[in-house]
Amino acid sequence: MSDFTEAPRVEGDVVYLDHAASTPMYPEAVEVMTARMARTGNASALHASGRAARRVVEESRETVARTVGARPGEVVFTSGGTESDNLAVKGLFWARRHADPRRTRVLSTAVEHHAVLDALHWLAEHEGAVVELLPVDRQGRLDLDTLRASVDRDPGSVALVSVMWANNEVGTVQPLPEVVAIAHAHGIPVHTDAVQAVGQVPVDFAACGVDALTLTAHKLGGPQGVGALVVRREQAVVPLLHGGGQERDVRSGTLDTPAVAGFATALEIAVGHHGERGARVSALRDDLVRRVRDRVPDATLNGDPGAGRLPGNAHLTFPGCEGDSLLMLLDARGIACSTGSACSAGVPQPSHVLLAMGCTDEESRGSLRLSLGHTSTAGDVDALVEAIGPVVERARAAGAASANGYSTRAG
């Protein structure tokens, strides 16, 4: 089964360059899911229908475990990345502090996803956590010396370390093996948000040594609304959701059997092909970046220009432009991309990731994330390259009009 020869599975003729936001589903995942939706059965029920549903869930769990290098008992299904991050950050913090009340510090980075950052802020505000968001360099990579110094200052007071595998905006891959080594030297557990990484770069739970790992289905060709926290059996986690205790008492709620099946199917395809697809996608991405910079010579690439970057990520700053003007003009031409992480009100905020990397407010606002994935084609890149010159020109004019304090058309 090939995952990249079919036509793009997005609406109409859209050139879809927003895989980091959500990825088109693999047809195989759609098929497995729809077939399962036609059947009934609660995976916790004891009769034949229940057992059949449970079998689907457990087979999916085994598939997920096998694919990410974990044991089936370590896979806790959740509603997705945000729930997994909250469960990991809060659940590990509570468990570790309960075991030793001195453990109140949480070390993380300034470029985490809001699902981690906001959970940490909540812990600081309501649970007395002392949160340290460690700085990153110009490429968005965690400074290991700062982490080491911060741990060494008082290792006994650290409840956990949470560092994302790869950044959702600029695609920078974090030095996770080093993070694990520093934390484990003092017996401190490590959580990683690997939502953007799984299916893009090799991720092996056991080999990387982390204690908890977040993943979600819709970033890798599966359905929205389902994900998992992979967490070591010996690691105590205090649950967020109480109820039937379906997921080894760490997570309650009837499992979404069709979604879990679709998730496992997509994950198997995504991970099974990531070698060849990664090479193909990163070649397309490099082509995109090179040709966009041919058309717009002062455009700059944010993040790691080399190997330490997700294959599908191109994050560019276009000086003098507002990112949301660029987005709107490209959208009008049928090209879908993103200015960063969307907020509920749709109000563009300067990206905390770019600000942490030392970008100015203005550079941050003039940025665009173009993310490729399994459906991307050379035609998509051609379409973007064709559009980008005139779009940037217009957006610059609009940027100049916005910068000008007063209307130029008086009288």
Place this chain on the structure above:
Amino acid sequence: MRVIAAMSGGVDSAVAAARAVDAGHDVTGIHLALSRNPQSYRTGARGCCTVEDANDARRAADAIGIPFYVWDLSERFHAEVVEDFVSEYAAGRTPHPCLRCNEKIKFAAVLDRALALGFDAVATGHYARLVRAADGTVELHRSADPAKDQSYVLGVLTSGQLRHAMFPLGDSRKDEVREEAERRGIQVARKPDSHDICFIADGNTSGWLRERLGPAEGDVVDEATGSVLGRHEGAYGFTVGQRRGLRVGTPTADGRPRYVLDIEPVSGTVTVGPRERLAVHRLQGRQPRWCGPAPDGQVRGTVQLRAHGGEHPAVVRLDGERVEVELLEPAHGVAPGQAAVLYDGTRVVGSCTIAATSRA
């Protein structure tokens, strides 16, 4: 034409956008985010700046079938409207932020950006009519619905701005617009009208100003006797013509109500007197704005001195940037900082900001 429809989340701007589509234009809906922190502005159904309003606008755009975006105008709004509002009150005047918003945001920042992005016009849900003459000039007129007419808050727009404006509701009455919204399946059809100042969350203007300007106590002085009738916590809590909340400790000598006649910002003295002392015969204006060619010398017409205020026959004399308005019948409670909008029949000629008034 390619049209930007500014959608507040209310029924008027939604129907305006739908009518622009019906007229054959290529319409894109936008909602203006006027605060970085929407919670700091009004919450609930009354305002125009909340996440809920943005969502109402988005759902209206879905129903109409147009693309929709949120434009962040928070910095410009703060600099041009909110700061102006605060400094005008600090100077003892009574500003009108909606006018400023139309002048500096909707038909300046938004229009400039729209034109630069390749659009031709900005459509809003204001109740006012644009009449396009054969020679291409555009006249701004009162709405067909006198009860809803909003030409007063548009009187600051120049012909250059009006050329790119579109007011699809100008010939309609509010109840017709609500019915039409219902018919079109726009969910905000029954949403109540917004009234107060959108960036003051609880509607308590003097409390909001006190937070920004700090307490500034002063005397409440009787104009006739010069005696101090009471103390107040900040002159910015008052508007010329205001009767309530004067904190006049003792009953007045004649037992009649007192009104604010004058606010002196430096000493913070608020002068009060009986209603007849509010009568104004003459006012001086600054910052004239003309909705067409600037008239020369002297014009007769009518002036409106506040939103929802009546019309006063007047003679307006121009001397460069200075405007002198002679009221042929006296007007009461004219607050410096408000706009005087000049009409010729239903046509808006232009406006100025009221700088000072005189009683003779």
